Amino acid sequence: MLYSLGRNSSPIVTAIGVAVALIAIVGTQVFGWEWGGGQLVPTTLGVVAAAIAIVVIGSRLG
Numbered sequence: 001m002l003y004s005l006g007r008n009s010s011p012i013v014t015a016i017g018v019a020v021a022l023i024a025i026v027g028t029q030v031f032g033w034e035w036g037g038g039q040l041v042p043t044t045l046g047v048v049a050a051a052i053a054i055v056v057i058g059s060r061l062g
């Protein structure tokens with residue numbers, strides 16, 4: 001059975017998601033960040049966000 005993060009996620013997980021989205025929007029619009037553009041900061045942030053998502057989903061499923 002798949003677990004729905006939308007209805008059952010904690011406020012902390014929601015706040016982290018909103019913060020990541022805001023950082024991505026500001027980084028793209030203000031700093032000209034591009035995924036895969038060879039820039040260290042956006043790539044590092046993307047990897048960290050993916051790792052957090054894997055940990056959250058793994059803890060919810062396990």
